[in-house]
Amino acid sequence: MRTLGTRDSFFDFITADRLYFTAFLFLFCCACMIVMIYVHLYRKKRRYFNRQYIESILDEWIGAAIIEPSVEGWHVHVTPELLDEFEKEHNRQIAIDQLINTKKNLLGEASENIVRLYMQLNLQRDSYKKMKSLIWHKKAKGIYELYMMGQEDIQDEIFKYTNSQNEYVRMEAQTAIIGFQGFKGLTFLGPLTESLVDWQQIKLIEQLKPLDPDLNAAQLSSWLHSSNDYVIVFALKLAEIYQQFYAHDIAAQKLSSSNDRVRRQAILTLANIAGDHTAALLVAQYAKETPQNKKVILQNLTSIATDNELPFLLQELENEDDQVKLDVSRVLYKGYSSGSELLAQKAQQSPAPYEAILKHVKSEVV
Numbered sequence: 001m002r003t004l005g006t007r008d009s010f011f012d013f014i015t016a017d018r019l020y021f022t023a024f025l026f027l028f029c030c031a032c033m034i035v036m037i038y039v040h041l042y043r044k045k046r047r048y049f050n051r052q053y054i055e056s057i058l059d060e061w062i063g064a065a066i067i068e069p070s071v072e073g074w075h076v077h078v079t080p081e082l083l084d085e086f087e088k089e090h091n092r093q094i095a096i097d098q099l100i101n102t103k104k105n106l107l108g109e110a111s112e113n114i115v116r117l118y119m120q121l122n123l124q125r126d127s128y129k130k131m132k133s134l135i136w137h138k139k140a141k142g143i144y145e146l147y148m149m150g151q152e153d154i155q156d157e158i159f160k161y162t163n164s165q166n167e168y169v170r171m172e173a174q175t176a177i178i179g180f181q182g183f184k185g186l187t188f189l190g191p192l193t194e195s196l197v198d199w200q201q202i203k204l205i206e207q208l209k210p211l212d213p214d215l216n217a218a219q220l221s222s223w224l225h226s227s228n229d230y231v232i233v234f235a236l237k238l239a240e241i242y243q244q245f246y247a248h249d250i251a252a253q254k255l256s257s258s259n260d261r262v263r264r265q266a267i268l269t270l271a272n273i274a275g276d277h278t279a280a281l282l283v284a285q286y287a288k289e290t291p292q293n294k295k296v297i298l299q300n301l302t303s304i305a306t307d308n309e310l311p312f313l314l315q316e317l318e319n320e321d322d323q324v325k326l327d328v329s330r331v332l333y334k335g336y337s338s339g340s341e342l343l344a345q346k347a348q349q350s351p352a353p354y355e356a357i358l359k360h361v362k363s364e365v366v
Helices: 009-015 015-068 071-073 080-085 089-103 107-121 124-129 135-147 154-162 169-187 199-208 217-224 229-241 245-256 260-272 279-288 291-301 307-316 323-337 340-350 351-365
Strands: none
Touching: 015 080, 015 089, 015 107, 015 124, 015 229, 071 323, 080 279, 089 124, 089 279, 089 323, 107 135, 124 135, 124 279, 124 340, 135 154, 135 169, 169 199, 169 217, 169 229, 199 229, 199 279, 217 229, 217 245, 229 245, 229 260, 229 351, 245 260, 245 340, 279 307, 307 323, 340 351
16 A cells, blocks of 8 residues: 655645645635735725824814804804714714814813813713723723813712722823812822822822922821821822921831831931931931831931931941942031041041042032
């Protein structure tokens, strides 16, 4: 019995019919691929021209909304024929995106007219629908749109998402509540059980900066006693930035936290709302800290250290770690009138490495 393993059997297997079938199958696949590419490019081209058309309509409306002093003046541009174009979900999304981008660059009556146009087209319905979606990125986008278009009447519903398990939904909701309520919107910190990442903390602080400080002392104290370390860190930052001196003693209690990030922020906060005994408090904490937190303590002693801390600094100047020597030298040189003399004497006694350290510290000051 002959097998396909031999040369003859191979050529017997490759018959003319099989070759024709393989060639036909290859050509068919190529034709299908060409058709699919054509359809894709055709749809892409249609979407492009459709977007151009929709944006041209919106440009006319937006221009009228900016120029006309009254709603009646630009309302005539919203004709039933043009409204038909916005029955398609895709076109409505184009409208929402363009209106938001335009509103970002406007103030006053012109900005309010953009919101009126958003309402006239009933686009808030689309944004609300997205907010209620089970898909996280749609939910986050819906919250963003409603916030950007000033839909304050549904902020209570948005508030529910400030503790969402999804980080992006949570961030958008928190940003929206602060945008609507300012400092009062920070009430979401009370029930917050999820994380408040560093990037979100930075965003919220930047969002609050243009506003008049209106921190509630009782609330800030309750946040500092939160069971959520993220809330404690953020509350400490607020106390630091807005100089809430009454929070000094509570911040000092956080030096005993098991979370080194909480302790690090407590150190920064205490240094910025320092009292007469704050430097001694940080020096007493120094031996218990991580290397990173020790560095933070040394960096912040420069502006608050007293003569009482000088023995500690001279002791640390003998530390085996040259980086610690450098950090201590900065404190001595910048924080004490006799610091440069003390370092010069040390450099004479032990040129290596103190001579190089002194030159480095001097160059920094220059």
